[in-house]
Amino acid sequence: MDFATEKLNAVTDILRASQSIQEIIRKDAARYELNPTEFAVLELLFQVGDQPIQVIGKKVLISSSSITYVVDKLEQKKYVIRKACPEDRRVTYASLTSLGKTLMERIYPQHVKMMDGIFCRFTEADLNKMVQLIKKIE
Numbered sequence: 001m002d003f004a005t006e007k008l009n010a011v012t013d014i015l016r017a018s019q020s021i022q023e024i025i026r027k028d029a030a031r032y033e034l035n036p037t038e039f040a041v042l043e044l045l046f047q048v049g050d051q052p053i054q055v056i057g058k059k060v061l062i063s064s065s066s067i068t069y070v071v072d073k074l075e076q077k078k079y080v081i082r083k084a085c086p087e088d089r090r091v092t093y094a095s096l097t098s099l100g101k102t103l104m105e106r107i108y109p110q111h112v113k114m115m116d117g118i119f120c121r122f123t124e125a126d127l128n129k130m131v132q133l134i135k136k137i138e
Contacts, residue, residue, distance in 0.1 A: 014134070021118060022036065024114060024118065025039065028110075028111060028114055032103065032107055033077075037060065037062055037066070037070050038070055038073060038074055038077075039111075040060040041056055041060055041067075041070055041071070041074060041080070041094070042074065042079060042080070042096070042100060042103070042104055043104070043108070043111070044056060044059055044060055045080065045094060045095065045096045045100070046096060046100075046101070046104040046108060050083065050093045050094065050095040051093060051094055052085070052091050052092070052093055052094075053067055053068070053071055053082070053092050053093065053094050054067075054091070056071070056094060071094050074094075074100070078097055078099050078100070079096065079097060079099055079100030079103060080094050080095065080096060080097060080100055081094075081095050081097055082094060082095075083095050
């Protein structure tokens, strides 16, 4: 097999792995009546704290037009509230509500275990090397 074919096979393998992980996350999020994007936003706010809505989209890899919709849905579910930035009226933060924090305190440890299961055959060195190599694609 020539190197060009190996590259094409690598792309297929990376995409398959990504789809497998996405499907696991989709099924896990659905157990809590969330979609993967909603879960990603909750996870970010849970781990990092309040975030400007404009920044959330970049961090969870969704468009700025979609992030408004996602935050709206999370507000309807009472997991997130919007907070005005006291220093800059143009900036609005998303913040977990007590209900959102309680939800994440309950489900996040299970999510971590699920991610551990995905990568259980990797050593820490393997995982670090894989991340370094994948980042070369960016």
